[in-house]
Amino acid sequence: MVLADNAFEEPLIELRRRIEELEGYPEGSDHAKELEKLRVALAKQTAEVYGSLNRWQKTLVARHAGRPYVLDYIDHLMEDWVEIHGDRRFGDDPAIVAGFATFRGQSVAVVGHQKGRTTKSRIHRNFGQPRPEGYRKALRVMKLAEKFSRPVLTFIDTPGAYPGIGAEERGQAEAIARNLIEMASLRVPIVVTITGEGGSGGALALGIGDRVYILEYSTYSVISPEGCAAILWKDQSRKAEAAEALRLTAPDLIQLGVVDSVIPEPLGGAHSDPEVTCQRVGEVIEKSLNDLAPLEIESLLAQRYAKFRALGAYEEK
Amino acid sequence: MAWFKKKKKPLPAAAEDRPRSTVPEGLWVKCDGCREVIYSKELKLNFRICPKCSHHFRIDAEERIRLLLDGPSKAHSTSVDPEDATAPPSQPEPVPADLFSRIQSTDPLAFTDSKKYLDRLKSYTEKVGSSDAVIVVDGTIEEIPVVLAVMQYRFMGGSMGSVVGEKVTRAAERALAAGKPLIVVSASGGARMQEGVLSLLQMAKISSALARLRQANLPYLSILTDPTTGGVTASFAMLGDLNIAEPGALIGFAGPRVIEQTIRQSLPDGFQRSEFLIEHGFLDMVVARPELKATVARCLRHFA
Ligand SMILES: [Zn+2]
Numbered sequence: 199m200v201l202a203d204n205a206f207e208e209p210l211i212e213l214r215r216r217i218e219e220l221e222g223y224p225e226g227s228d229h230a231k232e233l234e235k236l237r238v239a240l241a242k243q244t245a246e247v248y249g250s251l252n253r254w255q256k257t258l259v260a261r262h263a264g265r266p267y268v269l270d271y272i273d274h275l276m277e278d279w280v281e282i283h284g285d286r287r288f289g290d291d292p293a294i295v296a297g298f299a300t301f302r303g304q305s306v307a308v309v310g311h312q313k314g315r316t317t318k319s320r321i322h323r324n325f326g327q328p329r330p331e332g333y334r335k336a337l338r339v340m341k342l343a344e345k346f347s348r349p350v351l352t353f354i355d356t357p358g359a360y361p362g363i364g365a366e367e368r369g370q371a372e373a374i375a376r377n378l379i380e381m382a383s384l385r386v387p388i389v390v391t392i393t394g395e396g397g398s399g400g401a402l403a404l405g406i407g408d409r410v411y412i413l414e415y416s417t418y419s420v421i422s423p424e425g426c427a428a429i430l431w432k433d434q435s436r437k438a439e440a441a442e443a444l445r446l447t448a449p450d451l452i453q454l455g456v457v458d459s460v461i462p463e464p465l466g467g468a469h470s471d472p473e474v475t476c477q478r479v480g481e482v483i484e485k486s487l488n489d490l491a492p493l494e495i496e497s498l499l500a501q502r503y504a505k506f507r508a509l510g511a512y513e514e515k
Numbered sequence: 516m517a518w519f520k521k522k523k524k525p526l527p528a529a530a531e532d533r534p535r536s537t538v539p540e541g542l543w544v545k546c547d548g549c550r551e552v553i554y555s556k557e558l559k560l561n562f563r564i565c566p567k568c569s570h571h572f573r574i575d576a577e578e579r580i581r582l583l584l585d586g587p588s589k590a591h592s593t594s595v596d597p598e599d600a601t602a603p604p605s606q607p608e609p610v611p612a613d614l615f616s617r618i619q620s621t622d623p624l625a626f627t628d629s630k631k632y633l634d635r636l637k638s639y640t641e642k643v644g645s646s647d648a649v650i651v652v653d654g655t656i657e658e659i660p661v662v663l664a665v666m667q668y669r670f671m672g673g674s675m676g677s678v679v680g681e682k683v684t685r686a687a688e689r690a691l692a693a694g695k696p697l698i699v700v701s702a703s704g705g706a707r708m709q710e711g712v713l714s715l716l717q718m719a720k721i722s723s724a725l726a727r728l729r730q731a732n733l734p735y736l737s738i739l740t741d742p743t744t745g746g747v748t749a750s751f752a753m754l755g756d757l758n759i760a761e762p763g764a765l766i767g768f769a770g771p772r773v774i775e776q777t778i779r780q781s782l783p784d785g786f787q788r789s790e791f792l793i794e795h796g797f798l799d800m801v802v803a804r805p806e807l808k809a810t811v812a813r814c815l816r817h818f819a
């Protein structure tokens with residue numbers, strides 16, 4: 199199933215494999231021409247494939263394990279990283295990473311969902327699905343940022359908050375709700391970037407800010423396409439249809455007024471060049487921090503209120 | 516003493532997918548709690564609480580407003596005395612008009628499943644009578660002026676889309692402008708899928724409005740009724756200065772079936788019911804329906 203869904207990537211993977219093979223040959227050999235031809239073909243085909251991805255395919259790109267996660271952004275863009283742990287109430291949740299770092303000369307708070315790449319780390323990170331203690335840790339860092347007048351950068355990439363017995367016992371709903379009201383009131387600038395999957399309330403719990411950006415092949419949705427298909431048609435396999443109906447891709451979100459702008463990904467998606475992706479995200483965040491810095495806190499909060507107050511589609515008859 | 520109090524058994528955990536009656540139309544109705552057959556008039560006189568097992572049947576938004584607000588003829592009686600209610604008026608008392616009934620959905624995603632979303636909305640409006648899944652009114656509770664928002668579960672499972680988001684936000688802004696307490700009664704399956712991510716963002720919008728109410732030191736009481744799940748719980752329903760629930764209400768973030776499918780085991784008895792939530796510290800009180808109004812009034816007097 200996953201293979202068939204990912205079929206659009208296969209010709210590209212094959213081309214990349216052949217290029218790598220030729221690159222392995224000693225220099226000066228007569229493969230140079232062949233190599234050049236393959237590179238041109240790869241660029242052309244990547245542009246074609248990525249130029250015509252449907253919404254379900256973009257969802258798969260958003261979930262690609264090669265995409266940068268919050269720790270990659272920290273690694274590529276920041277220095278002096280200090281990770282903090284625990285919610286001081288129950289435990290520490292590895293599905294959310296939180297701490298402070300120096301970003302382009304200034305100290306910032308960083309909060310984000312973290313997924314793993316190996317089986318072991320995926321389980322450790324609970325596939326990026328936070329429990330209440332994760333949201334409470336995030337809030338603790340944000341309140342510290344407020345105390346010390348540091349801007350907050352959040353990085354969103356989660357299938358959703360974890361649906362488990364313990365999570366419910368410890369107040370998953372309350373933890374998410376608390377973050378919403380506190381982020382709406384936080385007296386420092388908040389810049390939100392959706393870098394992969396923006397899965398429902400579990401994503402939104404880090405999603406209130408003065409600027410909200412999204413990477414080109416990221417998604418943001420009230421429910422996963424699989425979940426939507428299961429409810430609408432009692433059939434998870436109709437997820438592609440559901441993805442179309444949900445309009446969860448970056449251009450859709452611009453149209454719905456939910457995000458401020460789309461950060462373009464390198465040709466072939468963020469996973470094809472994580473370094474370039476991180477730098478592009480860094481540029482956008484740096485600029486927005488510069489734009490937000492001169493604002494008085496009261497006008498910042500008023501603008502934040504107006505921004506979320508305006509969301510929704512209705513008419514008054 | 517009212518006879519609904521005479522028998523009190525622990526409420527059995529009803530399965531989420533068991534069909535539930537809301538407003539019984541016939542003479543007799545089967546209780547979802549004890550499976551006994553009850554005379555529907557008896558149920559009506561007893562706040563729609565099962566006289567045998569105290570199961571709280573779901574009630575309509577209009578009935579809820581009548582239950583909480585001072586009525587036009589009984590200016591400040593706390594609640595209907597069942598002894599006096601043996602001969603109820605043939606017509607239920609009118610409730611104040613929805614302040615924001617003109618706000619209507621526009622189908623931002625052009626969403627169609629088995630039915631067009633706009634057609635679905637239309638048929639619910641015809642069936643239920645309200646324009647969407649929440650009603651906002653001004654009123655008094657034991658003479659204390661409040662803004663009251665009540666969710667209508669019968670309207671698309673009380674799901675929250677742009678209209679619910681806008682109306683609850685306006686309710687909060689109205690309370691703020693008038694310096695009144697805000698009361699929100701939740702009954703919802705969560706965000707409305709048919710409006711996609713815009714439904715999700717209503718959680719942020721309402722929570723932002725509640726932040727302003729908090730800033731102004733105005734009371735906000737959240738009353739959680741069966742069921743309150745998903746994005747409604749994970750935003751305004753859990754943000755009350757006090758969170759008050761009715762007995763036996765299903766309250767949670769994830770739905771029980773989603774959790775069962777995720778963890779591949781069945782859930783313990785009473786999981787995600789009001790009694791479970793108060794035990795875990797997420798509710799301030801569980802209050803039976805007949806005492807709800809007096810309890811809310813008592814809380815408000817302490818705060819304002
Ligand atoms: Zn019963």
